[in-house]
Amino acid sequence: MAISHAASGQLLDIHSLTEQFSETRTFAVFKTDQLEVMRLMVPAHKAVPSHQVKGEVTVQCLEGEVDFTADGKAQRMKAGQLVWLAGGVAHGLTAVRDSTLLVTLVLRK
Numbered sequence: 001m002a003i004s005h006a007a008s009g010q011l012l013d014i015h016s017l018t019e020q021f022s023e024t025r026t027f028a029v030f031k032t033d034q035l036e037v038m039r040l041m042v043p044a045h046k047a048v049p050s051h052q053v054k055g056e057v058t059v060q061c062l063e064g065e066v067d068f069t070a071d072g073k074a075q076r077m078k079a080g081q082l083v084w085l086a087g088g089v090a091h092g093l094t095a096v097r098d099s100t101l102l103v104t105l106v107l108r109k
């Protein structure tokens with residue numbers, strides 16, 4: 001089954017999912033040849049291992065808290081905060097609490 005993505009111009013809700021957190025999965029909001037946006041759901045104490053991508057990345061914490069590590073530097077990221085990373089920077093995170101993140105990737109061919 002194909003994953004449905006948002007259409008160009010479609011309004012999207014990215015409000016808090018605190019009450020539905022356990023029922024909501026990570027999903028790609030949309031993906032084009034040059035850009036991908038994902039809503040990443042990370043349960044408390046779960047980790048996303050360090051990795052890197054070719055293109056630039058933004059990570060916005062919509063709710064919760066994560067310990068975010070980029071290029072060897074750890075920071076506590078809270079709801080309402082955003083980080084930008086240049087392409088090729090190693091990064092990972094561990095959720096302190098159930099957390100929802102909006103991740104934007106610039107895709108490089």
